[in-house]
Amino acid sequence: MSALVEAEGLATGYPGCEVGRDIDLAVAAGEVLCLLGPNGSGKTTLFRTLLGLLPAHGGTVRLAGDPLDRLPRGEIGRRAAYVPQAHAPVFPFTAHEVVLMGRTARLGPFAQPGRADHAAAAEALASVGLADRAASPYTDLSGGQRQLVLVARALAQEAPLLVMDEPTASLDFGNQALVLSEIRRLADRGLGIVLSTHDPDHAFAVGDRVALLQDGRIREIGPPDTVLTEAALSAVYGVEVRVETLGSGRRVCVPSLARPAGAGSA
Ligand SMILES: Nc1ncnc2c1ncn2[C@@H]1O[C@H](COP(=O)(O)OP(=O)(O)OP(=O)(O)O)[C@@H](O)[C@H]1O
Numbered sequence: 001m002s003a004l005v006e007a008e009g010l011a012t013g014y015p016g017c018e019v020g021r022d023i024d025l026a027v028a029a030g031e032v033l034c035l036l037g038p039n040g041s042g043k044t045t046l047f048r049t050l051l052g053l054l055p056a057h058g059g060t061v062r063l064a065g066d067p068l069d070r071l072p073r074g075e076i077g078r079r080a081a082y083v084p085q086a087h088a089p090v091f092p093f094t095a096h097e098v099v100l101m102g103r104t105a106r107l108g109p110f111a112q113p114g115r116a117d118h119a120a121a122a123e124a125l126a127s128v129g130l131a132d133r134a135a136s137p138y139t140d141l142s143g144g145q146r147q148l149v150l151v152a153r154a155l156a157q158e159a160p161l162l163v164m165d166e167p168t169a170s171l172d173f174g175n176q177a178l179v180l181s182e183i184r185r186l187a188d189r190g191l192g193i194v195l196s197t198h199d200p201d202h203a204f205a206v207g208d209r210v211a212l213l214q215d216g217r218i219r220e221i222g223p224p225d226t227v228l229t230e231a232a233l234s235a236v237y238g239v240e241v242r243v244e245t246l247g248s249g250r251r252v253c254v255p256s257l258a259r260p261a262g263a264g265s266a
Helices: 043-050 073-079 095-104 115-127 143-157 173-188 200-206 230-237
Strands: 005-014 017-027 032-036 058-063 080-083 161-165 192-197 209-214 217-222 239-245 251-260
Touching: 005 043, 017 043, 017 192, 017 217, 032 173, 032 200, 043 161, 043 192, 073 080, 080 143, 095 115, 095 143, 115 143, 143 161, 143 173, 161 173, 173 192, 173 200, 192 200, 200 251, 209 230, 217 230, 230 239
Parallel strands: 032 192, 032 209, 080 161, 161 192
Antiparallel strands: 005 017, 005 058, 209 217, 239 251
């Protein structure tokens, strides 16, 4: 079976400025791929290129086996849903209306959302714990609540692939756990998910595989235990990092607050 998304020799960037190069990755149904990398390493740029929102500078992207540049916009929306970083919108749509926009990818060009679309939007909003904010203007929500609404919008789209740009950024501790467990649950139900995060612990918690991005290239890709070593994390982030194993067997990362990597030990 084809991967839900597959990049081969992909180069990304903006007019006159290359950001990423030599990127090879694939995400299958039921799999969570976590993308980790320092600020500015090209995660958002890569995601926007995988979704056809930015033209590739080279290489190929396929969605469910078909070259991205041959797919109409509506078909891309049926194959992949995007959770961008939460932003302040211009128009005060209600939370329900924002989630309902996720349904438009499923409708014909002039079709209006029907009862089933409203029900799916309400269900998606409830699944992220915001049923009681359905009528609130999106502009009145906190950054974390907006992020949850964007997750709900992607869920309502019912695409087999979710591309999530830092879905836990700006969420409190409880909501981070809520979104991470929802991500794992969705993958276990057969969705493919690629997400970026600044927290290696999240990759240990939900990732089947991790891609470690550095200066626009994938330094390594594979199972979290193999990729997220103390040496690799210390090198990529420029601080000494220890990887500890909890009693439950789960791994967590502990950065040193004492001195930068390479400064030597006492
Ligand atoms: N619209 C743009 N035009 C030109 N360069 C851009 C544009 N947007 C981003 N860049 C540049 O592309 C590079 C990668 O940015 P990108 O946002 O993809 O990184 P990121 O890994 O997602 O960062 P962060 O973790 O801080 O969100 C940066 O050097 C950034 O300055």
